[in-house]
Amino acid sequence: MTRLANLLASIGAFVLGYVQASITLISIAGRSFRGIFHFRGRAKGEVLNQMYQMGNRSLVFVTVTLGALGMVLVFQVCLQINKVTGDQSQVGPEFIKGMIHAFVPILTAMMLATRIGAGIAAEIGSMVVTEQVDALRMTGVDPIDYLIVPRLIASTVMTLALGLFAMVVVILAGAFMAHTSFGVNYNVFFIFDKVLPGDMIIGVSKLIAHGAAIPIVAGYCGLTATGGSQGVGTATTRAVINASLSVIILDFIISAIGLATVQKVG
Amino acid sequence: MIHVRDLHLSIGDRPLLKGIDLQVERGSVWGIIGPPGGGKSLLVKTLCGLFTPDRGSIRIDGVEVCGLDEPALVPIRRKIGMLFQNNALFDFMKVWENVAFPLARLKPDLDEAALRERALMRLREVGLAGSEDKWPSELSGGMKKRVGIARATMTESPLVIYDEPTAGLDPVTTSKIYDLLEKIRQSTGATVLAISSDIQGLSTFVKNMMLVHDGQILFKGPLPALQECEDPLVHQFIRGLSEGPL
Ligand SMILES: Nc1ncnc2c1ncn2[C@@H]1O[C@H](COP(=O)(O)OP(=O)(O)O)[C@@H](O)[C@H]1O
């Protein structure tokens, strides 16, 4: 009987912890979005600085990885088509469409979730455990306005910019691979008829949503760090896992909404 | 200046402050001593509203601190300068920007040149002329403490809290720091709370002492009365005896 009670109590504590964490996360998200309009709450030039840091750190990483993935993908598709029909005229248009509304947004965001997310959590987490955040609060600074909001704006803008850039890179890399390995003509590959406005809307919405989710989740993990450098390590790991997870979940939700509204299949 | 009544604080399910009662008059100078982990830092942070107590009352200049949200705490925190136990210097700012930061927040109209000017003046007073453009990571322990002291006293707030201003410093630097604190106190007339585990050094600076152990105040009163305190734990602690309840 006591074992059952203990079990129930620990399940209850677990659920309660989860609910509390969700409430904190949602409140941080709400305060962050409101904080976008508190121009005096953040340091001058901090948004640009963060944008530079994030873009600079991620451009090569995203370009190389997504370029390589684009080539591998086109290579495999062409290989399979060669075995079946040999008609490669549809590879380009379908590839371009898929890249824009599905492949590039989630992959760019997953890469940035590790790169940007880890950076944010480590930075803010170490400020928490060294009492710098308390020192900020003592001077009347809201840590959300001061630390998270600039990162939120920068990450949203840079994820969108990097994502759009990655789409171009992936499509060029795919075309190059199709042309050199399978002799697909560039003007057969570059056909954008299949890309409808709905695809563009979905791709861009995903990039914006993911770009906003990463700093909020990572910032939450950083702000709730406890203990010393070990706590910062834990916060960083949590940030990467949770930011990636939230990207996957958001991607799924936006895909579903998109399919039901703006996207035409076929 | 500070009135604390029946203050209780727990974090998680650990009770950490267990019924603190305290009264600090304006202009008085208090030392806070006690074994490590007793709750000294937690007590002063709770006074600033950095922790939310379970129950009890904290009034600073007649204003109730408990139950205020962050924006409402801003005017109270403006009255407090704080040196944190591990300095808490902003590592993304240069030394002079650290020192100027509280003033920049208090007076947003001051331009950068004026802020820098004032920060350099403060840095000279704490003996750090020439270090203004260094990063905190380039400083020694004693220099970091001085920067922290300069930042805590930058706005000449009526209440200053020093959490371990001399921990880990050599005896010469320690006495220099206490001289500095005394000089600053005389020029501003601020109420001071200073935490330290070095009773001798602290005694040269403060007029009153309290001893915090296990979330409770075991002794509070004027410095001379500390020697006569009957409590066995206080007796042991201030004499540094190895035999006793600690
Ligand atoms: N942020 C915190 N979260 C949980 N426990 C804490 C926190 N800060 C302090 N404690 C605990 O409170 C007790 C008192 O700590 P502290 O006030 O730092 O002691 P000291 O008297 O040495 O300054 C310690 O047992 C410490 O583990």
Ligand SMILES: [Mg+2]
């Ligand atoms: Mg302490």
